[in-house]
Amino acid sequence: MAVASKYLPSAKKAHEAHHEEHDPRQHLMHDPKPRGEMNQMVMESMYTTSWKFWVVFGILSILVATCFFYAWGYMIVEGLGVAGVMRPSYWGVFLVNTVFWIGISHAGTFISAILRVFKAEFRRPFTRAAELMTTFGLIQAGASIFMHLGRVWLAYWLFPIPNERLLWPNFHSPLMWDLLAITTYVLGSTMYLFLPLIPDLAMARDRSTGWRKTFFKILSLGFRGTEGEWVHLRHAMNIFAFAIIPVMFSVHTIVSWDFAMAMRPGWSSTVFGPYFVVGALHSGMGAVAIVLYIMRGTMKHMDYFIRAEHFDALGKLMLIVSMAWAYFFFNDYLVQWYGGDKWTDTLLHWHESGPMNWMFFAMLIFNIAVPWLILWNRKWRQTGWLLAFAGLLINVGMYFERYIIIPVSLTINRMPFTWKLYFPRIEVFLTIGTFSLFLLFYMIASRLIPLVPVWEVQEGQMAHTLRKVGKTEVPSISDFE
Amino acid sequence: MSIDLNQVGAKGAIAEEADGKWGMVIDRDICTGCQACVAACAMENNIPFVEEEDAGYGRTMHWIRIERFWEGEFPEVKVNEGFQPMLCQQCGNAPCEPVCPVFATPHSQSEQINLQVYNRCVGTRYCANNCPYQVRSFNWRDYHIDPARSNEVDKQLVFPLHNQFNPDVTVRRRGVMEKCTFCIQRIHRAEDNAKSQGREVEDGEMVPACAQVCPANAITFGRIDDPESLVSQLAQQDRSVKHLEELNTLPRVTYLKEG
Numbered sequence A: 001m002a003v004a005s006k007y008l009p010s011a012k013k014a015h016e017a018h019h020e021e022h023d024p025r026q027h028l029m030h031d032p033k034p035r036g037e038m039n040q041m042v043m044e045s046m047y048t049t050s051w052k053f054w055v056v057f058g059i060l061s062i063l064v065a066t067c068f069f070y071a072w073g074y075m076i077v078e079g080l081g082v083a084g085v086m087r088p089s090y091w092g093v094f095l096v097n098t099v100f101w102i103g104i105s106h107a108g109t110f111i112s113a114i115l116r117v118f119k120a121e122f123r124r125p126f127t128r129a130a131e132l133m134t135t136f137g138l139i140q141a142g143a144s145i146f147m148h149l150g151r152v153w154l155a156y157w158l159f160p161i162p163n164e165r166l167l168w169p170n171f172h173s174p175l176m177w178d179l180l181a182i183t184t185y186v187l188g189s190t191m192y193l194f195l196p197l198i199p200d201l202a203m204a205r206d207r208s209t210g211w212r213k214t215f216f217k218i219l220s221l222g223f224r225g226t227e228g229e230w231v232h233l234r235h236a237m238n239i240f241a242f243a244i245i246p247v248m249f250s251v252h253t254i255v256s257w258d259f260a261m262a263m264r265p266g267w268s269s270t271v272f273g274p275y276f277v278v279g280a281l282h283s284g285m286g287a288v289a290i291v292l293y294i295m296r297g298t299m300k301h302m303d304y305f306i307r308a309e310h311f312d313a314l315g316k317l318m319l320i321v322s323m324a325w326a327y328f329f330f331n332d333y334l335v336q337w338y339g340g341d342k343w344t345d346t347l348l349h350w351h352e353s354g355p356m357n358w359m360f361f362a363m364l365i366f367n368i369a370v371p372w373l374i375l376w377n378r379k380w381r382q383t384g385w386l387l388a389f390a391g392l393l394i395n396v397g398m399y400f401e402r403y404i405i406i407p408v409s410l411t412i413n414r415m416p417f418t419w420k421l422y423f424p425r426i427e428v429f430l431t432i433g434t435f436s437l438f439l440l441f442y443m444i445a446s447r448l449i450p451l452v453p454v455w456e457v458q459e460g461q462m463a464h465t466l467r468k469v470g471k472t473e474v475p476s477i478s479d480f481e
Numbered sequence B: 001m002s003i004d005l006n007q008v009g010a011k012g013a014i015a016e017e018a019d020g021k022w023g024m025v026i027d028r029d030i031c032t033g034c035q036a037c038v039a040a041c042a043m044e045n046n047i048p049f050v051e052e053e054d055a056g057y058g059r060t061m062h063w064i065r066i067e068r069f070w071e072g073e074f075p076e077v078k079v080n081e082g083f084q085p086m087l088c089q090q091c092g093n094a095p096c097e098p099v100c101p102v103f104a105t106p107h108s109q110s111e112q113i114n115l116q117v118y119n120r121c122v123g124t125r126y127c128a129n130n131c132p133y134q135v136r137s138f139n140w141r142d143y144h145i146d147p148a149r150s151n152e153v154d155k156q157l158v159f160p161l162h163n164q165f166n167p168d169v170t171v172r173r174r175g176v177m178e179k180c181t182f183c184i185q186r187i188h189r190a191e192d193n194a195k196s197q198g199r200e201v202e203d204g205e206m207v208p209a210c211a212q213v214c215p216a217n218a219i220t221f222g223r224i225d226d227p228e229s230l231v232s233q234l235a236q237q238d239r240s241v242k243h244l245e246e247l248n249t250l251p252r253v254t255y256l257k258e259g
Helices: A002-021 A035-047 A051-078 A093-117 A121-148 A152-158 A174-194 A197-205 A210-219 A227-260 A272-298 A308-339 A342-353 A357-374 A378-382 A384-410 A426-448 A454-463 B036-044 B052-056 B126-130 B160-164 B184-196 B209-213 B230-235
Strands: A464-469 A472-477 B022-027 B064-071 B078-087 B151-153 B156-158 B219-223 B253-256
Touching: A035 A197, A035 A426, A035 A454, A051 A121, A051 A426, A093 A121, A093 A174, A093 A227, A093 A272, A093 A384, A093 A426, A121 A152, A121 A174, A121 A272, A121 A308, A121 A426, A121 A454, A152 A174, A174 A197, A174 A227, A197 A210, A197 A454, A227 A272, A272 A308, A272 A384, A308 A342, A308 A357, A308 A378, A308 A384, A342 A357, A342 A384, A357 A384, A378 A384, A454 A464, B022 B230, B036 B064, B036 B209, B209 B219, B219 B230, B230 B253
Parallel strands: B022 B253
Antiparallel strands: A464 A472, B022 B219, B064 B078, B151 B156
C-alpha cells in the first residue's frame, strides 16, 4: 500500500504530462485559423520590415559589392595568380564552394519533392523556404564554377552552341556532364519553385496595392483559383515533383564524378556518387534548420507556422542522414585503406597526421559526433537554437569534408617532388561574397514573395481532422489523391 | 574534316599504335642536374620566368624540371636518387585528353604527341589535375607583361626579354594551360626541310632544345618507331624504365636509371 501511494501521484503526473504533450492543437495542422486571417498573417510577415533588416541588408550589400563583384573583377583582370591555386592543387576553394552550394541546394528538392511525394505532412510550412535555397544555392554554385575558370570571358565555349567552325564541347569530359546536369537542375528546380508559388502570388495580388500589385499580377499569370486551374497546377506539380528527384540524385553524382573519374589517389572511388549525394543532404538539412530558426526569430507571425514539431521532424531527418553519411564515409575510407595502394596510403596518412589533420578530425566530430549527441533527444531537437547550432556545425563539417577532398587531397600525387600545401588567398573574400549574395537573395525574397506556402498549409489543415474513437480523439488525414 | 571512327578509342581520344612516333630517352646516370635544359626550353618556347615569390609557392612554368630526391633534413642531407628531368611524357593514352571540356588538349595524328591549343583553352585545369606526371603548367598571371620585368624608358615600359622571343611559338596569356610539345616547331622545320629535299628526316636531324644544350648528352631524341634509331637502341637497355607504366598511359619518354 505504502509503495503504491508513493508512486501513484508521480505516475499520474507523468500521465498528465504525456497527455499534454499530445495535445493535438500544438500541431500546426490541428490548429487551424480562418483563411483570411492566415493570408493576412503571411502578408504582414512580408510587409513588416524593421530597421534591423535594413542594417543587415546594407552590410550584406557592401559585402557583395566588395567581396563578390570587386574581388571577382580584380581576379579577372589580374589572372588567377591572386588566388591560392598552384601546382599541385590546381583546384581550390572555388570548387569547394561549388560542391558546397550544390549540396545546400539539394535540401530544397529533398524536402519539397521527396517529402511531397511521400506525403510527409510536416513539410507543408517550409517547402518554399527550402526550395528557395535550391535556386539561390545553385546561383552561387554557378558563380563559383565561373570564378574557377582561367578565362571566364570564354565560358560560353563550354556550352554546345552551334558555330561555323564546327567546334563542339567534349562530351567525354566529366566537367561537360557537370555543366549539363547543373543547368538542367537550375531550370527544373526554378520551375518547380515557381509552380506552387502561383496560388500564393495570386493571393498576394488580391491583397496588395501599387507596384507590388503589378509585380504579383505579372508573376501570378492570371491565376484565379478555378477548378480547372487547380487541376492543371496539381498535374504539373506532380510531374515536376517526380521528375526532379532523379535530377537531384544525378546532379551530385555527376559532381562527384568530376573527382571519381580522375586518375588520382583518394579520388578514383566508386562509392563517391552516393557518398556525395548523402553529404549534400547532410549539409542541406543543416542549412534548412538554420534558415527555419532565423525565419522564426526574425519574421512576424512565423512562430505560428514554424513550430517545435517541425524542428523535431527536421532533427530526426538530420540524424538519419548523419548516420547514412557516416556509413558512406566508413565504406569509402575502409575500402581505400584496405586496398593498400602506395599513393592512397600516403594520402590517408597525410589526412590523419599531416598539417591539415585538425580539419579531418573536426569534420568527423561535426558530421558524426555533434548530430549523434544532440539529435537523439526530443527536447533538444525541439529547441530551435540548438538545432540551428547543430546545423551550423554540420555545415562547417561538410565544408571541411569538401576542402579535404579537393585541395588537401590534391597535395598528394604520384610525383613527390611537386608536393606542396595549398592556402586560399582571394578565395577567402570570394567565399564571403558568395555567402553574402546568398543571404541577400534570401532577404530580398522574404520581402517579395510569401515564404510560407499558405495554400499548402490551408490544404493540410482542411485534411486533418480529429475523430473520436471511444473517449479519445485521434488525428486523421484524408487523402487528396 | 573527317575523323576515322576506327581510330577513336573508348575515351574519345585518338587511339594510336602502342609504339608511337617521336620519343625520348633520358639517361639519369649521366644527368648532372645543371638545369641547362630548363633554361633552353624556356628560351625556345617563350616560357615566362616566374618571380621568386610565385615560383616558391609552386607556380614555376617550366615545361621540363629537374627533380631532386634527398633524405634527411638540412644540413645532413643525403642525395639518394640523383636527378630526374621530368617533362610531358607525351602519353599514347593520355589521361589529360578526355577530361578537357572544350577539346583544348587533343592528340596529334601526324606527330603522335599531345597538343595544347592555347586559343581554345578556357582554364578549367582539369587536365593538370589528371596528369599523373604533374608536368602541365598554368599561366597564373600575365607574366610576360609583368611590370617587374620591364625597364621604364621615356615613361614607357620596355620589356627586354621580348627581344628574344621565338617567333615560331605563340606567347601565352593568363588563364591558359601549357606543356611540353617536344619542340613541335622544330619537328615541323625538320620535316619541311626533308620534304623539300625529297627524303625522310634522318636520325639525329631533329633535336629539341633540351637535348641540344645538354652538356652531358643525357637526352636523346628521335623516332621510336624506327628500330635502327639511337633512341630505340638506347631504350632497349636493361636499365630502361618508363614512369608510372602501371597506369597504362603509354609514355613516350624512357628513363635509363643509374647503373
